Amino acid sequence: MSSNNHSHILITGGAGYIGSHTVRFLQEAGLSNLIVLDNLENGHLESIADDAELVVCDLRDKNAIMRLFEERKIESVVHFAGYAYVGESMGDPGKYFENNVYGGLNLLEAMVKNGCKKIVFSSTCSVYGDINSIAKLDEAMVPNPINPYAKSKFMFEELLGWYEKIYGLCYASLAAGAGYGIGERHEPETHLVPLVLRAILDGGEIKIFGDDYPTDDGSCVRDYIHVLDLADAHLKALEYIVRHNKSITVNLGSGRGYSVKELISIAQEIVGKKLNQKIVERRDGDAACLVANNAKAKTLLDWEPKYKIEEIIASAYEWHKKGIK
Ligand SMILES: NC(=O)c1ccc[n+]([C@@H]2O[C@H](COP(=O)([O-])OP(=O)(O)OC[C@H]3O[C@@H](n4cnc5c(N)ncnc54)[C@H](O)[C@@H]3O)[C@@H](O)[C@H]2O)c1
Numbered sequence: 001m002s003s004n005n006h007s008h009i010l011i012t013g014g015a016g017y018i019g020s021h022t023v024r025f026l027q028e029a030g031l032s033n034l035i036v037l038d039n040l041e042n043g044h045l046e047s048i049a050d051d052a053e054l055v056v057c058d059l060r061d062k063n064a065i066m067r068l069f070e071e072r073k074i075e076s077v078v079h080f081a082g083y084a085y086v087g088e089s090m091g092d093p094g095k096y097f098e099n100n101v102y103g104g105l106n107l108l109e110a111m112v113k114n115g116c117k118k119i120v121f122s123s124t125c126s127v128y129g130d131i132n133s134i135a136k137l138d139e140a141m142v143p144n145p146i147n148p149y150a151k152s153k154f155m156f157e158e159l160l161g162w163y164e165k166i167y168g169l170c171y172a173s174l175a176a177g178a179g180y181g182i183g184e185r186h187e188p189e190t191h192l193v194p195l196v197l198r199a200i201l202d203g204g205e206i207k208i209f210g211d212d213y214p215t216d217d218g219s220c221v222r223d224y225i226h227v228l229d230l231a232d233a234h235l236k237a238l239e240y241i242v243r244h245n246k247s248i249t250v251n252l253g254s255g256r257g258y259s260v261k262e263l264i265s266i267a268q269e270i271v272g273k274k275l276n277q278k279i280v281e282r283r284d285g286d287a288a289c290l291v292a293n294n295a296k297a298k299t300l301l302d303w304e305p306k307y308k309i310e311e312i313i314a315s316a317y318e319w320h321k322k323g324i325k
Contacts, residue, residue, distance in 0.1 A: 007073045008035045009238070012059065012107065013080030014052070015043025018122060018230055022078060024049050025231035035072065038081065059103030066106075069114035076118035076242065077111060078234055079104070085190050086126065086147050090284045093148035100152035101159070108159060112167040120237045122230075123157055125175045125223070125251060125290045126150040136293035137175070139249050147285030157249070164247050172237035176230055177223035177253040177292055192260060193224070193313060196267045197320045200275050208260050210282030213289070219260035221289040223253035226307035226315070236301040253292025254305045267313050 009026070013019040014036030020043070023034055027049055036048055039058040048054055057064050059081055068074075082100040083089070089096040111119065128137050129144035145151040163169040199206040211218035233252050240248060258266070268275055297303045307315075 006033050007075040008033045010035050010037055010068075010074045010077045011080065012037045012077065013043065013082065013122075014038055015040055015045065015048050015054070016080055017047075018227055019043070019078075019080035020047035020049070021227045022080070022231040022234050023052050025228060026078075026235055027052070029235055035074070037068070042083075059106055060099060062106045062109070065110045066113065069110040069116060074111075074114070074116050076120075076238060077107065077116065078120045078122075078238060079107065080122045082152075084124075084149065086149050086285045087190060087283055089147050089149035089152070096148045096152040097155070100149075101155045104156040105159060108163050108169070112163060112169060117167070117169050118171075118238070118241050119160070119169065120172045120174065120234050120241070121156065121160060122234065123153045123173050123175045124150060125177050125253065125292055126287060127154040127157065127175060128287075128290070130287040131289070136255060136291050137251050137253075138293040139175075139251055139296055146287060149285070160247070169247075170241045170245055171247045172241050173247075173249045174233055174237055175249070175251045175292070176233075177225055177290060192222070192263060193267070193316050194320065196264055196275065197271070197313070197317050200267065200271050200273050201320060203276075205276040205278055206264060207278050207280045208264075209280055209286060211261075211279045212282075215259055215289055217259050217261045220286055221257040221259045221291060223255070223257050223291040224263070224309055224312055225252060225254060225305050226312045229303075229305040229307055232306075233297065233301065233303045236303050240301055248300060250297050250300060251292040251294065252297055252303070253294050254309075255292060255294050256309075257289060257291035258309055263309070263313075266309060267317075270310060270313050271317060 014023045015038035034052050036052050036054045037057050083096050125137050127143040127145050127150050129146045143154050145154050157173050160171045215221050
């Protein structure tokens with residue numbers, strides 16, 4: 001555990017999927033002054049690196065967040081905490097705005113009131129909405145969220161802009177595609193790679209939500225990134241804003257999209273087993289195609305993904321095979 005006098009980096013949602021991998025990644029990069037903040041609603045205690053300090057706290061508890069910043073010296077924040085299910089957000093939008101916007105606002109207030117002015121935000125490329133199926137998402141595009149999850153993430157991006165203007169906050173907003181690889185565990189699981197692998201391993205069925213999208217094979221197309229590449233991008237973004245004291249918005253992705261059907265076929269190839277597939281109705285709130293243009297990430301952050309789709313699926317498969325579900 002770090003001492004109270006040291007400056008710390010706060011990782012919100014650090015017990016969650018991407019957050020816990022990022023905590024380990026930052027530690028391996030030599031950062032030992034980390035505090036993980038998580039309410040453990042969707043995070044896992046055992047995912048947190050042994051030597052990372054955990055503060056169990058909910059971002060919606062305004063007083064508790066303020067107290068944490070008053071009591072501890074926190075120099076920067078990497079913000080992952082929030083809800084992240086498109087489908088659920090279409091059924092219960094208030095839940096998403098309350099956590100992702102109001103919770104985020106409490107975080108920003110506690111930061112600026114206590115002199116903490118650097119934040120890396122894990123946003124989502126779904127903020128861009130349903131653009132046509134050919135264009136890649138670049139940062140100059142005007143966001144147009146089509147579900148409450150994406151809208152709540154975009155609203156927090158807008159808050160970041162105002163806090164920059166008024167308080168001199170410096171942020172990096174990273175719009176990521178779908179992050180996968182080792183150790184993915186969401187309850188309920190709605191993400192494609194773990195669903196496909198579980199269905200292959202358990203002999204179950206995989207549902208394809210719609211095959212009439214304006215894409216080559218009619219199924220949705222996404223840009224998949226390995227969770228360790230995402231962690232790397234968050235570290236590079238933090239280093240960038242600390243070094244340049246300048247806010248940035250950067251899209252993360254491989255620049256190559258894979259359709260749901262393509263992904264299933266690659267997974268079948270890797271595992272060497274066929275999977276039962278069923279085409280069902282489109283899911284409300286899904287965009288046809290989300291593929292990032294990663295040119296800005298390359299130039300600004302010197303970041304590009306190291307892992308290919310086959311490695312993403314293979315590492316996830318190795319993990320799921322061990323029966324950890
Ligand atoms: N997984 C992806 O493919 C993906 C893609 C793009 C962006 N993102 C973004 O990355 C972030 C993390 O995603 P993930 O897949 O790791 O999700 P996750 O659910 O595994 O992690 C989120 C963590 O935040 C915690 N949390 C939620 N609300 C909280 C609150 N009010 N106070 C404290 N802790 C709270 C949860 O307990 C959980 O540990 C999300 O904000 C998501 O929008 C994820």
